[in-house]
Amino acid sequence: MTEAARAPSPGEDAAMAACLLAVDPAGLGGAVLRCRPGLERDRWLANLRALLPGDMPQRRLPPGIGDDALLGGLDLTATLARGRPVQSLGLLEATRAGVLIMPMAERLSRATAARLTAGQEAHGYAMVALDEGLEDEAPPPALTDRLAFLPDLSQAPAANPFSPSQVAAARERMPRVAADDALIEAILATAMACGITSLRAPALALRAARASAALHGRAAPDASDAQLAVRLVLGPRATMLPAPPEEAPPPDQPPEPPPENESKAEPRNSDAMEDVVLDAKHAVLPAQLLATLAAAGLRARTPTAGKQGAERISLKRGRPIGTRPGEPRNGARIALLETLRAAVPWQKLRPRPPHAAIAVRREDFRIKRFREHSESTAIFVVDASGSAALHRLAEAKGAVELLLAECYSRRDRVAVIAFRGKAAELLLPPTQSLVRAKRALAGLPGGGASPLASGMDAALALARLERRAGRTPLIVVLTDGRANMARDGRTGRPVAEEDALAVAKLLQAEAHSILVVDTAPRPQPFSATLAAACGGRCLPLPQAGAHALAGAVRIGMAA
Amino acid sequence: MDGSIAGTRPRAGKARRKAAEPVRQRLVFPFTAIVGQEELRLSLSLCAVDPSIGGVLALGDRGTGKSTAIRALAALLPPMRAIQGCAYNCEPGKPTPGCEACARRAPKAVSVPVPVVDLPLGASEDRVVGALDLEKALAQGQKAFEPGLLARAHRGFLYIDEVNLLEDHLVDLLLDVAASGENVVERDGLSIRHPARFVLVGSGNPEEGELRPQLLDRFGLSIEVTTPSDLPTRIEVIKRRDAFERDPAGFCALWQPEEEALRARILAARDLLPRVVLPDDVLEMAAKLCMTAGTDGLRGELTLMRTARGLAAFEGATEVSLDHLRRLAPMALRHRLRRSPLDDAVATTRVARAVQEVFGP
Numbered sequence: 001m002t003e004a005a006r007a008p009s010p011g012e013d014a015a016m017a018a019c020l021l022a023v024d025p026a027g028l029g030g031a032v033l034r035c036r037p038g039l040e041r042d043r044w045l046a047n048l049r050a051l052l053p054g055d056m057p058q059r060r061l062p063p064g065i066g067d068d069a070l071l072g073g074l075d076l077t078a079t080l081a082r083g084r085p086v087q088s089l090g091l092l093e094a095t096r097a098g099v100l101i102m103p104m105a106e107r108l109s110r111a112t113a114a115r116l117t118a119g120q121e122a123h124g125y126a127m128v129a130l131d132e133g134l135e136d137e138a139p140p141p142a143l144t145d146r147l148a149f150l151p152d153l154s155q156a157p158a159a160n161p162f163s164p165s166q167v168a169a170a171r172e173r174m175p176r177v178a179a180d181d182a183l184i185e186a187i188l189a190t191a192m193a194c195g196i197t198s199l200r201a202p203a204l205a206l207r208a209a210r211a212s213a214a215l216h217g218r219a220a221p222d223a224s225d226a227q228l229a230v231r232l233v234l235g236p237r238a239t240m241l242p243a244p245p246e247e248a249p250p251p252d253q254p255p256e257p258p259p260e261n262e263s264k265a266e267p268r269n270s271d272a273m274e275d276v277v278l279d280a281k282h283a284v285l286p287a288q289l290l291a292t293l294a295a296a297g298l299r300a301r302t303p304t305a306g307k308q309g310a311e312r313i314s315l316k317r318g319r320p321i322g323t324r325p326g327e328p329r330n331g332a333r334i335a336l337l338e339t340l341r342a343a344v345p346w347q348k349l350r351p352r353p354p355h356a357a358i359a360v361r362r363e364d365f366r367i368k369r370f371r372e373h374s375e376s377t378a379i380f381v382v383d384a385s386g387s388a389a390l391h392r393l394a395e396a397k398g399a400v401e402l403l404l405a406e407c408y409s410r411r412d413r414v415a416v417i418a419f420r421g422k423a424a425e426l427l428l429p430p431t432q433s434l435v436r437a438k439r440a441l442a443g444l445p446g447g448g449a450s451p452l453a454s455g456m457d458a459a460l461a462l463a464r465l466e467r468r469a470g471r472t473p474l475i476v477v478l479t480d481g482r483a484n485m486a487r488d489g490r491t492g493r494p495v496a497e498e499d500a501l502a503v504a505k506l507l508q509a510e511a512h513s514i515l516v517v518d519t520a521p522r523p524q525p526f527s528a529t530l531a532a533a534c535g536g537r538c539l540p541l542p543q544a545g546a547h548a549l550a551g552a553v554r555i556g557m558a559a
Numbered sequence: 560m561d562g563s564i565a566g567t568r569p570r571a572g573k574a575r576r577k578a579a580e581p582v583r584q585r586l587v588f589p590f591t592a593i594v595g596q597e598e599l600r601l602s603l604s605l606c607a608v609d610p611s612i613g614g615v616l617a618l619g620d621r622g623t624g625k626s627t628a629i630r631a632l633a634a635l636l637p638p639m640r641a642i643q644g645c646a647y648n649c650e651p652g653k654p655t656p657g658c659e660a661c662a663r664r665a666p667k668a669v670s671v672p673v674p675v676v677d678l679p680l681g682a683s684e685d686r687v688v689g690a691l692d693l694e695k696a697l698a699q700g701q702k703a704f705e706p707g708l709l710a711r712a713h714r715g716f717l718y719i720d721e722v723n724l725l726e727d728h729l730v731d732l733l734l735d736v737a738a739s740g741e742n743v744v745e746r747d748g749l750s751i752r753h754p755a756r757f758v759l760v761g762s763g764n765p766e767e768g769e770l771r772p773q774l775l776d777r778f779g780l781s782i783e784v785t786t787p788s789d790l791p792t793r794i795e796v797i798k799r800r801d802a803f804e805r806d807p808a809g810f811c812a813l814w815q816p817e818e819e820a821l822r823a824r825i826l827a828a829r830d831l832l833p834r835v836v837l838p839d840d841v842l843e844m845a846a847k848l849c850m851t852a853g854t855d856g857l858r859g860e861l862t863l864m865r866t867a868r869g870l871a872a873f874e875g876a877t878e879v880s881l882d883h884l885r886r887l888a889p890m891a892l893r894h895r896l897r898r899s900p901l902d903d904a905v906a907t908t909r910v911a912r913a914v915q916e917v918f919g920p
Contacts, residue, residue: 207804333685
């Protein structure tokens, strides 16, 4: 802020966010607290709690909650005991017009997020997402989109600037606070200047401005309210800096630059002049021959990690494969006929329940089991160095696109890491989207040294992340086996190879599935050594085309 | 609105659901007050005129008012006649075999709002197709069927947000039901079939995942929604949204005349639809267009013609013209083009190219 007045500290802003949220919890949707558990977070929550009315429901969302608990349904134990249907209230409905605290929000699945947002529409509660994610981990965007505040909790929030009674009065005043057109226009113009395309963010900012006006006892929000709203709601969402003078109109100051620039959609800097940008293309060479060769090679290997995740037994969904004794909770589904069948032989021994025809006990419960196809992620590590670029980069691009085209039905993901020059770069984060893949690959340049170890490092990190998310990673390294740069930037083949082998050992220790594709015109011995070190297979593809490569990887994923 | 809670509380007790209904009559944002999004509004209106068009797929950005539009349309449509207490929304005089409410002597017909049912991501199969009624089975030892979301959506709308992230086994299920208009349940010792004809409305963001081609093809129309990028439109969107939030009743009253006009227009179009003529030369043009664009199968032609008749009726014309065809081609065809992972041209451009070629500039 260039203003002469003292700019509010992050702590004061965070405290203000809690106040505004307490004025209009349902309308503002909630907040995302992205920080580690600790004093800062507890303080913020305590601030918020102190301002909410005492009778407002406040619930915590247990991680990994099942549908029954979330949405409510038949309470089996009570039903059996009383002999008549007993409904239990779902957590979402129980939170009606209250506040839902969601620990470990970065682990929320999209499905749960979908229910939470639908529930918010129906039951009007606010959500406070406690996001402890590192780097790439974050709560589903469909969820964070609807939560107004992302307070900066790098320092502890200040004490509440308003008392509970002031907040209660503001809550009562809020519906009568109306913004004039000029203010609405200013907020929208600011949102555009900050590169925010979604209309939800400015809508939330407007609401925050109204809440702030209500809090200050004004009938309509003024410039200071708008400024606060822009800072709290739009600031953390900005993807670019507003151009200073003309474009950001009064009465707002352009917001401060966002703490972390999250402009992922920024076009990649394609200024490297001598870089060779190659188009994806088909190669028309002996695809059949190579695919069969690859198939034979890959099947011979005992399918370990790749297989384990590819299909797993689930209690929730998939194709039914029988039943087992157990309690129908946490989303496990009761197998009714088997349950009754288990109860029948004991009927003479058991006292008859008051209203029911049959006495069922806990030990009779049978639950269904399913076989679920879990998602796989193929991580391509592509050597984009000068030596590889000329003959292999185009094939690698083509293979990724072909694989993606088949991903609709398999629900597999593809990621691409390219390494060249000094470092590796995650060119395409795991995606099922053809649109994104094409965009990312189109600009893949070639040229420079071969930092193979850096590329494999990046692949290892990504594979760990994917595994944590419950998917099965398969790493495909496409290299000509001529690594010539170590992780610390030292050049020379021996150090580079030594580094690459060290990463390979780590990969083996964690039992990741790896396929090393030797793309050199003549097979290089180092590729085979590398594959052996990481417990994977080496596939020399002297004449490989995009189709052959896609075929080989497909078999690897299915094996 | 019953629809908004459909996805979240499908297993609520029947008594409770009934008790909750009057309270749930929440006002929804008026359909005619939606700013921009002409394609979305037109396609939904056409589906209201002729539900056999096969639904709408809306792909695009988050938070563009897709679900607002669909709920708004359902609220705008006149209530339909149904048998009281019927879980399948049966039309009076056309009972579902095995339906208790309809089998009753002299079933009572009542007016009910057109249902909009949400299908949440990660919904279990039980919930979608229906399952053995646990309450009855446990308490009374009776084998009864508890209808699922498909039954509730009959004669209404089935809305799937993030349809591109839907799990495969549910997609398979939906494909089958959408094609046959009938839900067949063979599980838990039950053997039930009931009608399930609904307008399938899906939405999603293609950046997050692709939709299987088979499911893509099932949607009659496909449209692209984007967040408006010009400032005046954006301001208008937020202003109306804000006005509605502050005073829903007043805002709805303001738009009442427009809503009624559109309702009358849709009803008139429904009446007119059977009398709309499709001249041979238009038919020929439609076939030519599909061939030029390179669509898979005959579904493209069928949808194009059906939608064109709907549009003619919607505009009060008794004959389909080439102009109707031309305007509808992108919506009806862009998701049916044979896909090549290496062809970069956006489908819309390819359809536009075909239109140019067939109709001339």
